[in-house]
Amino acid sequence: MIEIRFHGRGGQGAVIASELLAQAAFLEGKHPQSFPFFGVERRGAPVTAFTRIDDAPIQIRTSITSPDIVVVLDAGLMRTINVTAGLKPEGLLLVNSEKAPDQVETPFKGRVATIDATNIALAHGLGSKAMPIVNTAVLGGLARASGIVSLDSVRKAVERFVPAKQQANVLAVEDAYQHVVNLAVVR
Amino acid sequence: MTSYEMEEDLPEAPIATTPSDVNHTASWRTFRPVIDLKICTKCNVCWKFCPDDAVAFDGEGYPVIRLDYCKGCAICAEECRPKAITMVKEE
Amino acid sequence: MVELVISGNYAQSYAAKLARVQVVSAYPITPQTAIVEKIAEFVASGVLPAEYIKVESEHSALQACISASALGARTYTATSSQGLLLMHELLHWAAGARTPVVMGVVNRAVAPPWSIWTDHTDTIAQRDTGWIQFYGESNQEVLDTTLMAFRLAEHPEVRLPAMVTEDAFYLSHTVEPVDIPSQEEVDAFLPPRERSSTIQVGVGMRLGSFTGPEHYMEFRHKIARAMGRARDVFLEVEDDYARLTGRNHGGLLPTYKVEDADTVLVTMGTATTTARGVVDAMRADGHKVGLAKLRTFRPFPVQELRELATLVDRVGVLDRSFTFGAAGAAFTEVAGALYTAPQRPLLRDFVAGLGGRDITAATVREAFLDLLTRDGPESAWVELKSRTEAS
């Protein structure tokens, strides 16, 4: 079973990202589970969401405390929240950032990948300058960096389940997937 | 701030007494306001309309953004008549 | 001390007056109305200098009491049946906010069909709300227990709301001699409410708040601990009251002739009085029977029940309510208490007197005889008008 934890801020689409990942995994015949942790759901406030993917029905209903993958939709959060808490040493940290992976300030010593989802989202008119909606671009990056779901499954899931601007979101997924996600081996 | 780790740390009834000032909401913003004091007329409109009480005044009466709390809503920039406030993207 | 012949309703009103309640907020409902009417007289005549908030619903009645209590006032309300059900949200609230509101409840069946007569469904349905619950057997006990309820609810080790129930009509509208303690005696027993943990004007603080999973469970455990402490604090309170008035109603589980009994009936409320007579009669016939009265339902007298279980072979529980899909609530709780007891007597549930049907001597005797002679079904409805076996 693969456990993924998403960190974002209210309005960036972290919860929808975790759901879309689940839909994509389902399209590949996998058993997915996705749920948010509801704290203060306010625009801008920190939001956490979880996705599990397995080959058999998932027999666990708790929050994810030792994820295989941590996805950070907003690098600013890393200053206030320990996003890599419990991340497995052999796991993957994917951060939405313009920086190269080794520039990312994180105590995590494992694999780090970065994807410039913000600029990709803005380039495709997703969200506003103040609050770009980066979730689909991040998923494109996640598909490439982790390989846990194919680009095609993400594309289909986004087309079918994204609430608005389906085409622009699909382009953002492909854009992120094409733009090589900088993948650094263990640092 | 007192730490509320264990049951014994908690008050008997759910009474909260720590001022919310300890919660820094800076990370909420994508843009922050920057005031050009040459243009600012010290009219305090930015202070008046700030929903986050995130505008203070310096010794000479100029507004100072309390960056620990500003959420980047940009009301101050919008309402500033002389347009002395611009929103700058956080890195 | 003066003795008056008064109703159970008035017993509650006198208790509230003697307790010098400061804020009363109540909505009328049969058969509770006389309680609040009498209190209104006390207030109007100046005998009770309280604020009486005439609210537009029971939901508002309890919210007003909670908010007044949160600021530090001693508060009282009273209701019944449907009104208590409407208050349910606020019952939880009062316990969660640790506001020691005291409430008189006249036990009345719940609709539909409409019934203004007694059974315990309304207050049994509140057993999970964090309220201390007393079931009264006589007007004297109701008055005394209501005074004790204030002292217990406001005790710093407890700080929980408390309700004192009385069966509709059997107590509420039944006048009988009641010894009314003097104001001086009550003042000695029940000092003004100590305002430590309440709201302070001019101070930034919030009572209620909201928490994530990291604190909520601990706040609830504090209520559990307080309810646990309420057991022993109540015994101290009753001793104190007995020293002043000479009356002790026997703690959480008062018993009657159980010392040498082999069969005991556990009863609640006014059925107990009738059952005492039956015990005496059956003893005369040579049956070693006795009674144990569930005077407090919360905190539930587990310890006392376990001690009782060491004395007897058969225990019947006379439930005046029924939890559909299970059994009588008192039965299930007694069974729970005895499950891990060293000795576990045979245990049976007898459901009787719903909707104000009389629990007569014959009803009690039938339950006793059934208990004595048969193992029978776990839960039986006594004197049910039915052509088939009722269980």
Add this chain to the structure above:
Amino acid sequence: MARLTIPAEELMRPGHSACPGCGATLVMRYLLKGLGNQTIVTVPACCWTVIATPFPTTALDVPMLDCAFEATGASISGLRAAADKLGLKDVTIVGFAGDGGTVDIGLQALSGMLERRTDGIYLMYDNEAYMNTGVQRSGATPEGAWTTTTPVDALSHGKVEPKKDIMAIVAAHRPAYAATVNVAFPEDFVKKVQKAKAIRGPRFFHALAPCPPGWRYSSEKTIEIGRLATDTNIFPLYEIEDGVYRISRKLGIAKPVREYLQTQGRFAHLDDKQVAGIQAEVDARWKRLLALEGLA
């Protein structure tokens, strides 16, 4: 520095959990500036339940008492009765509730409080939908507005029913004082609060609280949209004192409602016919308000 036009004292703390640009925080901020710190605020389930921050912090420098969703009016009465009994002098008891919490679930308790002449203030901050639960329609949602429960699709074009006129309902209870206030006009807001503070008996405020995520606009526009609401007569500013109506702000010619509607995504679907309908409704209500004022 220019003279402050509203009191300097801040009784609402920073670090609260409101969305950026939240109108409801300005409502609380201006209310407490007007009332001062001898105030107790009771708050039912609403955005402010969360805005006031989770345990162990609190966002107000005055006591706040949480109460049940349905029972703000009763909580005010309970606090007042206790304050009187406990001899707490010059304490203002104020209920601070949302629109749904007032016009829908809390209407009965509000009516009770007004009818029994409780000496307290009930303020309804109006962001025109159940915002804390994510923009579901309330009785105070304006006609035509999108919400998650009044979607815009083949068979649905936003809310069908007109906005519940809480001021008319409150006025029918003959309060000692009632007024509408708007965060875009802080001076008027604070002045009315200070006036109400000195009045005894039941008092009511209907406060407009623009809401960026709920009304679908960018957060910097909160004040501009608030201003437009009043200057188009959609949210007129007026007082009712012992039954006498007095309008606080009268423009020569009101701006067309379209100017207000077009600033918000929740109205983006309205066609010209619907806009015209709203214009006619607003004009009729304004004429009625002028008539009520004339009755003085």
